[in-house]
Amino acid sequence: MIHFHYETAGSKLSSVYSEPEQFMSVDTSVNANDASLDGLIDLARYPLNDLDGEAGRALIDQCRRQLEDDGCVVLKNFVPEQALERLERETERLSPEAHYNQTETNPYNSDADPSKPASHPLNRFDDRTNGFVAGDRIGNDTIIRQVYRNADFQRFIATVVGMEEIHQYADPLADLVVNVLREGCQHPWHYDTNEFIVTMMTRQSHGGGRFEYAPGIRSPEGENFEEVEKVIDGDRSRLKSLDLQPGDLQIFFGRYSLHRVTPVEGDKERHTVIFAYAKEPGFIGRPERAQRIFGRMAPVHEQLLKDGMERSDSLVD
């Protein structure tokens, strides 16, 4: 029996994007591990299949240290050269399925606050113009889903982020998502709802499309609005900018680090894959969010909407 977990006000691991895949399908069960990482990941450099070995432990240590230092770790060329082309073709093939939901958002994905000045971060809205390919469009035979479902990969991520275990989302739209940025499109300054996300770039644009972030600019102790306002005004003094390349894997704690993807220049799309995991099994994003982000719901969301609305007052956006 599947238990549903809703995003609640206190929830740290909620779905920003995606919604589910074939909910009842055995293939999507938690901890499935039906495909080897051989050839998909550079296991010589990143021994995910031997994390208890010396090299594995060194890798974990290094990732943890970097995450502690600035909430972000990038594993360059995680996907080896010979698999890159297949990977790029894969998201290229999937990208026409992207749903574009052009909206204006502030960094908090919230309403404006008229009691604050126009310059206040809560009142700073910018275009969000990226598209998302939902998880149920990403088949079990794809490279990216094989990586997503792989037990060694999951164990690696869990160990690095310091969680006993992590689980695939039970949400068929939000579990695995391709983020598509076309020419002129951007993902403006924001925080993630998820405590951490794992992304893999599969295609880089000719220009722009840079990932920029302000490490740890806010914390559970405070929003630090003053500093956030400076960043939005163009102060780059505390920013880090990543030159992500296809095949790089990024693990990022986006809840405390303000971040954005700058506008894409040129006619080549920028693609990143977003792997979403949760602390508990059975996690499903809110139906309204699925509708907003993917332009539709999965059957499981419709069911939740029918059954669970009396709990809606405890849900946040």
Ligand SMILES: O=C(O)CCC(=O)C(=O)O
């Ligand atoms: O595409 C990326 O590099 C990251 C996008 C991002 O920040 C997000 O989807 O929340």
Ligand SMILES: [Fe+2]
């Ligand atoms: Fe983000």
